[in-house]
Amino acid sequence: MKLLRHGPAGAERPALLDADGKIRDLSGIVADIAGDTLSDEGLARLRAIDPASLPEVTPARIGACVARPGKFICVGLNYADHAKETGKAPPEEPILFMKATSAVVGPNDDIEIPRGSTKADWEVELGVVIGTRAKYVSEDKALEHVAGYCVVNDVSERAFQSERGGQWTKGKSHDTFGPIGPWLVTRDEVADPQNLALWLDVDGVRRQTGSTATMIFGVAHLVSYISQFMTLEPGDIIATGTPPGVGMGIRPEPVFLKPGQVITLGIDGLGSQHQATIEARD
Incomplete structure (x- = not known):
C-alpha cells in the first residue's frame, strides 16, 4: 500500500x-x-x-508523506564508499544526528539555498517510518516496528555543518532541507529494504547511484540501535545514510547547489522527487 x-x-x-x-x-x-x-x-x-x-x-501538490513527525533522526557515513569520499573512516557504531522537523516538506517542493550558503549539497536516502513505539527492541524484532519506507533528500549545507563549530544539526535543518515522499510504502510491499537501488541527478547529470545493499548498518540494526538511546514513536523518521556521489566528494573540485537548479532523485519501488532550488525566503 x-x-x-x-x-x-x-x-x-x-x-x-x-x-x-x-x-x-x-x-x-x-x-x-x-x-x-x-x-x-x-x-x-x-x-x-x-x-x-x-x-x-487530482491534487496540485503532494505533501510530505507523514504528518508532524516527532523526530527526524539521521545516520551519518552509513555507506563505506561515501565515508571514503568524505575522507573519513567507516564508523564502528552508527553516527546519529537530528534534523529539525521544521525542515520537512513535500517531495516536489522548492529547496531554499540558505543566506550565506557556499556549500549546499544533496543526499538521496532511504527513509524509515516508525509505525509502533519502539524502546529497547531487539534486532530480530525491529522491523515489526516499521510502518514503511520513503524517499528522503537529506539536503545539507556543508560549511554550516562542518566549519561553524558544534554539531551537524545546523547544516541539516534549514527550512525545506527535508523533502520526504511522495509515498509511504508499507513494509509488506518492500521485500528487502537492503536491496533497493537509489539515484540522484542534478540538472540532468547523474550524481549518485547506489544500493542499500552496501549500507554498513542495515535498517533492522539501526532501528534496534536507536531504540537503545531514545524511544521511537509512530511517525518518527530515520534517514539511513547516503551512497557516494554527493557534491562535496566530487573531484578535482567539489560541486555545490545554487539557486536555479533542478534535483531529481528516487528509490526503486518508492517513487521519485523533483525539486527546484531557490533563494531563501524570509
Whole structure:
C-alpha cells in the first residue's frame, strides 16, 4: 500500500495510491497519515478498504508523506564508499544526528539555498517510518516496528555543518532541507529494504547511484540501535545514510547547489522527487 498526503502546505489531506496509479482521498476514513494510522492494526484497516470506493482526486501538490513527525533522526557515513569520499573512516557504531522537523516538506517542493550558503549539497536516502513505539527492541524484532519506507533528500549545507563549530544539526535543518515522499510504502510491499537501488541527478547529470545493499548498518540494526538511546514513536523518521556521489566528494573540485537548479532523485519501488532550488525566503 502506498500512502500519501495532498493539498496546500499546512492543510494536507490523507490519501492512497491505487493499483492503477489513481490518488484516492482518505480524509473520510482517517484524520491523517500519523499516529495510530501507522500501526499494524491501522494499516490493516486501510488495506481492507476497496480503493474504488474512495473519491478520486487530482491534487496540485503532494505533501510530505507523514504528518508532524516527532523526530527526524539521521545516520551519518552509513555507506563505506561515501565515508571514503568524505575522507573519513567507516564508523564502528552508527553516527546519529537530528534534523529539525521544521525542515520537512513535500517531495516536489522548492529547496531554499540558505543566506550565506557556499556549500549546499544533496543526499538521496532511504527513509524509515516508525509505525509502533519502539524502546529497547531487539534486532530480530525491529522491523515489526516499521510502518514503511520513503524517499528522503537529506539536503545539507556543508560549511554550516562542518566549519561553524558544534554539531551537524545546523547544516541539516534549514527550512525545506527535508523533502520526504511522495509515498509511504508499507513494509509488506518492500521485500528487502537492503536491496533497493537509489539515484540522484542534478540538472540532468547523474550524481549518485547506489544500493542499500552496501549500507554498513542495515535498517533492522539501526532501528534496534536507536531504540537503545531514545524511544521511537509512530511517525518518527530515520534517514539511513547516503551512497557516494554527493557534491562535496566530487573531484578535482567539489560541486555545490545554487539557486536555479533542478534535483531529481528516487528509490526503486518508492517513487521519485523533483525539486527546484531557490533563494531563501524570509
